[in-house]
Amino acid sequence: MIDLMSLCAFNAAYAQTIDSGALERWPAFFTEKCMYRITNFENERDGLPSGIVYADSRAMLEDRIAALREANIFEAHRYRHLLGIPLIESADEKGARARTPLMVARIMHTGETSLFVTGEYLDRFELTSGKLLLAERVAVCDSTVTDTLLALPL
Amino acid sequence: MIDLMSLCAFNAAYAQTIDSGALERWPAFFTEKCMYRITNFENERDGLPSGIVYADSRAMLEDRIAALREANIFEAHRYRHLLGIPLIESADEKGARARTPLMVARIMHTGETSLFVTGEYLDRFELTSGKLLLAERVAVCDSTVTDTLLALPL
Amino acid sequence: MIDLMSLCAFNAAYAQTIDSGALERWPAFFTEKCMYRITNFENERDGLPSGIVYADSRAMLEDRIAALREANIFEAHRYRHLLGIPLIESADEKGARARTPLMVARIMHTGETSLFVTGEYLDRFELTSGKLLLAERVAVCDSTVTDTLLALPL
Numbered sequence: 341m342i343d344l345m346s347l348c349a350f351n352a353a354y355a356q357t358i359d360s361g362a363l364e365r366w367p368a369f370f371t372e373k374c375m376y377r378i379t380n381f382e383n384e385r386d387g388l389p390s391g392i393v394y395a396d397s398r399a400m401l402e403d404r405i406a407a408l409r410e411a412n413i414f415e416a417h418r419y420r421h422l423l424g425i426p427l428i429e430s431a432d433e434k435g436a437r438a439r440t441p442l443m444v445a446r447i448m449h450t451g452e453t454s455l456f457v458t459g460e461y462l463d464r465f466e467l468t469s470g471k472l473l474l475a476e477r478v479a480v481c482d483s484t485v486t487d488t489l490l491a492l493p494l
Numbered sequence: 495m496i497d498l499m500s501l502c503a504f505n506a507a508y509a510q511t512i513d514s515g516a517l518e519r520w521p522a523f524f525t526e527k528c529m530y531r532i533t534n535f536e537n538e539r540d541g542l543p544s545g546i547v548y549a550d551s552r553a554m555l556e557d558r559i560a561a562l563r564e565a566n567i568f569e570a571h572r573y574r575h576l577l578g579i580p581l582i583e584s585a586d587e588k589g590a591r592a593r594t595p596l597m598v599a600r601i602m603h604t605g606e607t608s609l610f611v612t613g614e615y616l617d618r619f620e621l622t623s624g625k626l627l628l629a630e631r632v633a634v635c636d637s638t639v640t641d642t643l644l645a646l647p648l
Numbered sequence: 649m650i651d652l653m654s655l656c657a658f659n660a661a662y663a664q665t666i667d668s669g670a671l672e673r674w675p676a677f678f679t680e681k682c683m684y685r686i687t688n689f690e691n692e693r694d695g696l697p698s699g700i701v702y703a704d705s706r707a708m709l710e711d712r713i714a715a716l717r718e719a720n721i722f723e724a725h726r727y728r729h730l731l732g733i734p735l736i737e738s739a740d741e742k743g744a745r746a747r748t749p750l751m752v753a754r755i756m757h758t759g760e761t762s763l764f765v766t767g768e769y770l771d772r773f774e775l776t777s778g779k780l781l782l783a784e785r786v787a788v789c790d791s792t793v794t795d796t797l798l799a800l801p802l
Contacts, residue, residue, distance in 0.1 A: 344499055345652055352735040355749060359768075381572070418689070420766035420790050422732050422751050424576050427506040441509060443576050443599060445751060445766045451793030455609050455763050458574035458599045460513075482574050485605025498653055535726070578730050581660040595663060597730050597753060609763050612728040612753045614667075636728050639759025 342436040342467055347426045350465070350472050351440060355421035358493055363408065366493055367401035371466055374398060375476040378494055380484045381459070392490060401493075408491065419456070419492050420445045426463075435475070436465045442479070444494060457494060458482045496590040496621055501580045504619070504626050505594060509575035512647055517562065520647055521555035525620055528552060529630040532648055534638045535613070546644060555647075562645065573610070573646050574599045580617075589629070590619045596633075598648060611648060612636045650744040650775055655734045658773070658780050659748060663729035666801055671716065674801055675709035679774055682706060683784040686802055688792045689767070700798060709801075716799065727764070727800050728753045734771075743783070744773045750787075752802060765802060766790045 350369075357365050370376060374397060379390030395401050424441035431437075439460050446456035464476040479494040504523075511519050524530060528551060533544030549555050578595035585591075593614050600610035618630035633648040658677075665673050678684060682705060687698030703709050732749035739745075747768050754764035772784040787802040 344503060348733045349652060349736070352733040352749075355732065356735050356747065356768075359749065418790055420749060420751065420768075422576060422730060422749055422766075424509065425502045425506040427510050428503070439510065441506075441513065441574060441576055443574065443597065443751065445763060445790070447766060447790040451791040453763055453766055453791050455599060455607055458576075458601060458607055460510075460574075482572055482599070482601040483605040483607050498657060576730060578663065579656045579660040581664050582657070593664060595660075595667065595728060595730055597728065597751065609753060609761055612730075612755060612761055614664075614728075636726055636753070636755040637759040637761050 341433050342428075342431045342465060342472065344426060344428060346472060347428070347436065347438055347440075347465065351423045351426065355423055359418065359420050361418070363405045363493070364402075366405060367398045369474055370398050370401060370477070371468075371473045371475045372398050374401075374474060375478070376401060376474075376493075377477075378479045378481065378490060380481045382484050384478070384480045393493075404493075416449055417491075418447045419494075420447065421494075423461075434467055436463075436467075438463050438465065442494070457490070459494075461494075495587050496582075496585045496619060496626065498580060498582060500626060501582070501590065501592055501594075501619065505577045505580065509577055513572065513574050515572065517559045517647070518556075520559060521552045523628055524552050524555060524631070525622075525627045525629045526552045528555075528628060529632070530555060530628075530647075531631075532633045532635065532644060534635045536638050538632070538634045547647075558647075570603055571645075572601045573648075574601065575648075577615075587621065589621055590617075592617050592619065596648070611644070613648075615648075649741050650736075650739045650773060650780065652734060652736060654780060655736070655744065655746055655748075655773065659731045659734065663731055667726065667728050669726070671713045671801070672710075674713060675706045677782055678706050678709060678785070679776075679781045679783045680706045682709075682782060683786070684709060684782075684801075685785075686787045686789065686798060688789045690792050692786070692788045701801075712801075724757055725799075726755045727802075728755065729802075731769075741775065743775055744771075746771050746773065750802070765798070767802075769802075 376395045378393040426438040426440040429437040444457040459481040462478040466475045530549045532547040580592040580594040583591040598611040613635040616632040620629045684703045686701040734746040734748040737745040752765040767789040770786040774783045
C-alpha cells in the first residue's frame, strides 16, 4: 500500500534532482513507457493539447535533457521547486493517483528571483518491485503565460 | 489520537478545494458551529477585530460562497495555496490545535502571477465520528495591506 | 531511528520560532557546539567561504540574536518561511543528514511582500536523549544577490 509519506519522499527527491541541476537523473523517476506533459489550466480544462512539453517514454525525456545540455542554458537560470503535500485520490499496493500543488521560483544568473510557475501535478504512480515510479505526471500551470518560457523540467 | 499526517492530508484537501474552484465544497471542512476569520498580524497581536472576513457558522460560509458566485468573480483570478507542515500545539483523541504557515499566489486571468498572501492558520480541529473538521480557523496575514483585496477564501 | 515526520515537525517548529519573532528561542534548536552558516549556491559549489553569516556554537547564535535586538530591526520587516519535505540522505538512531528546500518571503512594515530567498538547508541532525537538534545547518541561497540583505536568521 502506497502511503502519503512515500509520495512525499518521492517528490522531495524528484524536486531536488531538478533544482540541483542533476537533470540526467530526472528521467529515472518515470516508468519506461510513461506520460509527461506540461500544460496550463485552461487547456487542461477544455481538453486541448498544450504543445509545451510532451513525452510518452523515458527515452524521450532523456532526449529532452540531452537537447537542453546542448543548448547550454544551464548557467542562465535555475529553478527552486516547493511542493505541497500530495492529495491522494486513490491508492493500493500497485499504484496511486495523487495531485500535488507546486510553486517554482526562477533564479536568473544575475540573482533576480521571481515566482515563476504555480500549478499542480496530476500524477499516476506505479509500485514495481518495491520501487515507486511515475507512470504519468501532468504539470498543469495556473497561468497561461509563463508556461511558454519553460526550459527546465517542472 | 490526531497525528501530523492526518492534518497534512486534511490541509491538502482543503487547499485543493479552493484552488480548483470547487468552493461549494469548502464549508464542509468546518463544523456546523465554527469560527472562520481572516485578519492580519497587527490586529491579531493587538486583539483587534479585523473586519475582513468573519463567520461563526457553516451556514455563513455557505452564504459567503453564494455571494461570491453571484458577484461572478471566478473568472477574474485564481489562488494557489502552498501550505507548510502544521506545528501541533496540542492533540488528543478529540481534537487538536495547530498552526500552519501558508503562501498564496494569485493568478490573474491575464496570467500575471504574484505572491499575494503569506501568513499562518491558527486552527482548532475536532474529530467527530472519525471525521476531522475545523472548529476554528483564523488566517492571520503577515501583511496589513493585501488582506483588503481578498475575495476567495484562504 | 529518525524518520521523515520527526524532521518535518522539527522544521515546522524552527520556522515558526523565527517567523513569530521569538528569536531568543532559535539557538535552542542547535547543539551547543554546532555549525550554522548562510551562503549562496556559487560559493558553496566552489568551496568558498561566504562571509554572510557564520557561527560555530550556540553561544554565537545567542550573541547574534542579542545584536539584532539592539539594532532594533524587528519592526522593520518579518519573514515567512515555507519549507519543503526533507530529502533524507542518511539516518540512523543517532542522527541524520537531510536537505530541505525553502522559500522565504519578506514582509516590510509597509505591507509590501516579496519572495526574498529561495534555497535549501543542508542539515546534520543529532538525536541526544530523545531530543532532535541541529549539529549543522547550512542555508544555501539560490541567488547571489539577496543574501547580502539578510538580517533575520534563515
